[in-house]
Amino acid sequence: MLKITDVHKAFGDNEVLKGVSIEVEKGDVVAVLGPSGSGKTTLLRSINFLERADKGRLQFDDIDVDLKNASKADIKKIRKKTAFVFQNYNLFANKTALQNVTEGLIIGRKVPKAEAAERAKKALDKVGLSERYDYYPGQLSGGQQQRVGIARAIAVNPDIILFDEPTSALDPELIGEVLNVMKELAKEGTTMIVVTHEMQFAQDVTNKVIFMDGGKVVEEGTPKDIFTHPKEERTKQFLRRVIPNYDYSI
């Protein structure tokens, strides 16, 4: 469904992506793991053009574009098929939870207002925020804000949802409520790419794990492959460091 090939991106002299390719099938839940600075977030942002890659090809169903020279119309098409969940939520501070969700429907996709409100409420109910429609982001906890962020993403019926470290900015005790919502989405067959540091989530919920380091994909496979039989030394090293008492030889 989605295939990106040989993505390169540099910020000044700093080469962040050095030829990354990944492929996602419909219904896949893909975890992208790796140390900070490995380029995972940049990769994710390149997919919906929040970052303009220096080189690379993107195939998304029948769309086939060059990441560097994609036209405005192509970008628009791809953004219509994707949704993004941000590390810092990025909820519209001047809008209520409900308005945050309807915005993309009414303005972005020209859905009639009444229908948009209906769909937005459904999305908010789904993430457990049926009591918070009229709250402004400033009145919500981090976990609630991120759940609005997820509702905003699912309401537009995207083909794929891109999660950029959705729980990294949260208090440890609020992480669970966000991960549970994501688990629920995964169960329903939502296609997602999740950049994350939550190893348990990657292990239990995803069906494909990509390990990146230094702007490249080091290794990819099923969670079982990566977590119990990693082939690359770099992967083993990383897992030893992030998982307490990790022993890959089991």
Added chain:
Amino acid sequence: MFYIDIFFKHVWNILPYLKTTFLVAAITFLVSVLLGGLIASGMLGKNKPGQMLAKAYVNLMRCVPPIVLLFIVYYGAPYLVSSLFHKDINGLDAIYFAIISLSLLHGASFAEMMRGAYLAVGKGQEEAALSIGLTKWQAFYRIIFPQAFVVALPILGNSIIGLLKDGALAYSIGVVDITGRAQYLISMNLGGYVLETYLALALIYWILSSITQKAFGALERRLQKG
């Protein structure tokens, strides 16, 4: 000896000229907003020469005292226009020159205010808007502008008061606003009742500024969300 009756009489005598003060302030405000927006977008844009030009302009304006700029425009603009377009604008009402110079000046500070407010909103808001399918322009007027406006409000209130007060300088090129009127009253009295007249003038400015301040405070409280 302070003549309180003269003081009140002069307040009354000056008041009708508020019309001119408001006119200068209102048009200056409008032009400053447009010019400021243009300069701010230059400073924030990706175009390097545009950035440099906008920054140079703001720096230049920051370094000129208002009254100096007023005289430069008053004497310089007719010269410039006559050498460029061979038109004589010496006869033009002084109010035009006052508005032009005040707008040039306040356009620069408005630009700084807008730039600061825009940056305060944060890149993430725009990215989120783009990610759900809004265009850049929609992201600006639906998401960024309403937030930047709230950020800018306290400074905007101050700027408007500053603009109102700077208007007082216009009398020096012959604009008869409330300050011009006060000067006229003093000369009509052959230099008498100076203190009464200036205090009457100050009272009017004080009331104007206070109303502006209160109005902006109320607006701020209303627009504060969450």
